[in-house]
Amino acid sequence: MSTLTIFTSAATTTAAATVTVPATRVSDDRRIPAVLGSDLEVPVKGGRLAPYANLDYAASAPCLEPVSAAVAAALPAYSSVHRGAGYASQLTTARYEQARHTVRAFAGARPGDSVVFTRNTTDATNLLARSLPRETTVVVFDTEHHASLLPWADAVRLAPPAFPGEAVRAADDALAGIDGPKLLVVTAASNVTGELWPIAALAHIAHRHGARILVDAAQLVPHRPLNLTALDLDYVVFSGHKLYAPFGTGVLIGRGDWLAEAEPYLRGGGAVKSVNDDETEWHEDPEARHEAGTPNVLGAIALAAACDALSATGWNVLLREEERLLGRLRAGLATVEGVHELGLWGPDHPRVGIVSFVVDGYTAREVAEALSGEYGIGVRDGKFCAHPFVRHLLDVKDGGCDDTTASAVRASIGIGTTEEHIDRLITALRELVSRR
Numbered sequence: 001m002s003t004l005t006i007f008t009s010a011a012t013t014t015a016a017a018t019v020t021v022p023a024t025r026v027s028d029d030r031r032i033p034a035v036l037g038s039d040l041e042v043p044v045k046g047g048r049l050a051p052y053a054n055l056d057y058a059a060s061a062p063c064l065e066p067v068s069a070a071v072a073a074a075l076p077a078y079s080s081v082h083r084g085a086g087y088a089s090q091l092t093t094a095r096y097e098q099a100r101h102t103v104r105a106f107a108g109a110r111p112g113d114s115v116v117f118t119r120n121t122t123d124a125t126n127l128l129a130r131s132l133p134r135e136t137t138v139v140v141f142d143t144e145h146h147a148s149l150l151p152w153a154d155a156v157r158l159a160p161p162a163f164p165g166e167a168v169r170a171a172d173d174a175l176a177g178i179d180g181p182k183l184l185v186v187t188a189a190s191n192v193t194g195e196l197w198p199i200a201a202l203a204h205i206a207h208r209h210g211a212r213i214l215v216d217a218a219q220l221v222p223h224r225p226l227n228l229t230a231l232d233l234d235y236v237v238f239s240g241h242k243l244y245a246p247f248g249t250g251v252l253i254g255r256g257d258w259l260a261e262a263e264p265y266l267r268g269g270g271a272v273k274s275v276n277d278d279e280t281e282w283h284e285d286p287e288a289r290h291e292a293g294t295p296n297v298l299g300a301i302a303l304a305a306a307c308d309a310l311s312a313t314g315w316n317v318l319l320r321e322e323e324r325l326l327g328r329l330r331a332g333l334a335t336v337e338g339v340h341e342l343g344l345w346g347p348d349h350p351r352v353g354i355v356s357f358v359v360d361g362y363t364a365r366e367v368a369e370a371l372s373g374e375y376g377i378g379v380r381d382g383k384f385c386a387h388p389f390v391r392h393l394l395d396v397k398d399g400g401c402d403d404t405t406a407s408a409v410r411a412s413i414g415i416g417t418t419e420e421h422i423d424r425l426i427t428a429l430r431e432l433v434s435r436r
Helices: 065-077 087-106 121-131 164-176 199-208 257-261 297-313 315-334 364-375 387-394 419-434
Strands: 002-006 017-021 041-044 048-051 114-118 137-141 155-158 182-187 212-216 235-239 250-254 272-275 280-282 339-341 354-359 380-382 408-412
Touching: 041 364, 065 087, 065 297, 087 114, 087 250, 087 297, 114 121, 121 212, 121 235, 121 250, 121 257, 137 164, 155 164, 164 182, 164 199, 182 199, 199 212, 297 315, 315 339, 315 354, 315 419, 354 364, 354 387, 354 419, 364 380, 364 408, 364 419, 387 408
Parallel strands: 137 155, 137 182, 182 212, 212 235
Antiparallel strands: 002 017, 041 048, 114 250, 235 250, 272 280, 339 354, 354 408, 380 408
């Protein structure tokens, strides 16, 4: 059991109270936690059932067992937050604010940084887009996920860089020519190739030009530790559903001044201090100001439980296992004639557990459907909400979501991936290629 003190704040109208919160943290045995659905069986050709090989973690990761347990523990006392005097409401408020504290620590945020819960990474990025000072110029690479590419009313878009140093140089040149407020937007790990971006160097360049930096960490945080303070980042965004907490939440973490001065993202209860006939007074606190309405309490609790579970396991343990499996996957793909891995910066550049590829003689959809229907393997096919980047990698000019000829297959791994899943994929691809 742990004791939390609830203090009156901009988002809280109840008096200070001490509430005992039942413990929901994982144990300290440092074993890799299990995922739900590891025993799932799916129908395949011939009418039989096959164990499911989930290689689609980059789209949505399965739920960790400690996350499910934390949500189950919170459900019996589920209630409103910030405005209720009853014990269930006080307990739920304590859990919700404890989740905010946990996520802040997980991201290595500065003590004064705001942590605003949202629906997902896309929602968090759009919240920041709505909060930019007037005349802010945004600089963004064409390699970004649409969530980072599209929210800006007017952006300077940079071509895919040929190597990491070119990314830094391109950002340097672009920011140097811009007056007024400016924001550099970049991913930490590509959702297409898994390649890691030089975010520390890009942050340094941004600050040298008086700009701020927003980092999309959605694909980083399930695979690598994040320390916003050490990297000197201004804002980061990520989603629970990528982080083994599929309960519909995301987060924007970062400096509060732009958020405090912006119009509320949503207008409604919780974001206001008072509503009078001729004036509405909004909270200055960014967390209250931009979290109008009843928040996704269970999503926040789930996200915090995932952060706790990964931290308790230890990143060294998780990284060793991922590197072993990723090496097995990439080495196996390299043995299959006609399979071509996609990459921006070469095969030796560091990456997380994401690999995209094409197969000679097949569209990406044909490969994905065959893997699912015949072998019980789940992968993703398409352009992965990164149309300009995938077209660049495939060297094609046009093509949207429905264009299966300009798409790729993506296999992504995480906690719960086994050697058998990877070996089954390689065997299946080898058999598919042999049919051409």
